[in-house]
Amino acid sequence: xxxxxxxxxxxxxxxxxxxxxxxxxxxxxxxxxxxxxxxxxxxxxxxxxxxxxxxxxxxxxxxxxxxxxxxxxxxxxxxxxxxxxxxxxxxxxxxxxxxxxxxxxxxxxxxxxxxxx
Amino acid sequence: xxxxxxxxxxxxxxxxxxxxxxxxxxxxxxxxxxxxxxxxxxxxxxxxxxxxxxxxxxxxxxxxxxxxxxxxxxxxxxxxxxxxxxxxxxxxxxxxxxxxxxxxxxxxxxxxxxx
Numbered sequence: 020x021x022x023x024x025x026x027x028x029x030x031x032x033x034x035x036x037x038x039x040x041x042x043x044x045x046x047x048x049x050x051x052x053x054x055x056x057x058x059x060x061x062x063x064x065x066x067x068x069x070x071x072x073x074x075x076x077x078x079x080x081x082x083x084x085x086x087x088x089x090x091x092x093x094x095x096x097x098x099x100x101x102x103x104x105x106x107x108x109x110x111x112x113x114x115x116x117x118x119x120x121x122x123x124x125x126x127x128x129x130x131x132x133x134x135x136x
Numbered sequence: 137x138x139x140x141x142x143x144x145x146x147x148x149x150x151x152x153x154x155x156x157x158x159x160x161x162x163x164x165x166x167x168x169x170x171x172x173x174x175x176x177x178x179x180x181x182x183x184x185x186x187x188x189x190x191x192x193x194x195x196x197x198x199x200x201x202x203x204x205x206x207x208x209x210x211x212x213x214x215x216x217x218x219x220x221x222x223x224x225x226x227x228x229x230x231x232x233x234x235x236x237x238x239x240x241x242x243x244x245x246x247x248x249x250x251x
Binding site: 052054056061062063064065066069071110112114116122123124125126127128129 | 169171177178179180181184192194225227229234235236237238239240241242243244245247
């Protein structure tokens with residue numbers, strides 16, 4: 020079974036509008052972390068936002084917020100006031116608790132966001 | 137802002153040759169990782185490294201791969217005998233906390249092309 024599912028291969032939005040990128044996850048681990056990364060066409064991976072499984076409030080970072088619905092196992096990224104520079108691939112990722120020596124990130128297949136003027 | 141530095145940015149190599157991809161993680165980070173992304177596909181975990189040893193590796197990370205932290209700053213990924221299917225973008229990442237709460241910081245990647 021997929022651990023991270025991103026069902027939207029592509030999304031289109033106009034400048035200044037808000038957009039929601041969907042992510043659902045599957046884990047039986049009570050302690051986990053959820054991450055969103057942006058990958059522009061240049062290829063680098065840019066960290067956007069983090070949500071811990073025990074965090075009571077939804078994470079926010081500037082124009083990015085994470086709509087965390089634990090019971091539904093969803094962690095959707097909301098980008099408010101889209102800008103042309105937001106056009107990129109967006110990856111949702113999860114880290115399970117693992118052992119003492121760090122854990123791997125498991126990535127979804129990504130959603131390509133295109134912002135038009 | 138501190139960053140993870142990867143060199144080279146592009147490498148072309150012949151099948152069967154050895155390649156070494158280099159990374160300088162953020163200096164106060166303790167956990168180091170290699171990931172790869174085959175063109176157009178999702179990012180896949182290869183290996184994690186902590187306290188000078190491999191802590192976790194995926195089934196992709198077979199005997200052809202090795203990692204090393206030779207001098208306390210560099211973190212390298214070696215592929216002994218490259219295959220065509222090793223062509224991918226390779227990302228190094230590091231984190232300060234085990235849980236990655238501050239985010240795993242990725243480098244800009246090395247695009248490896250095996251011909």
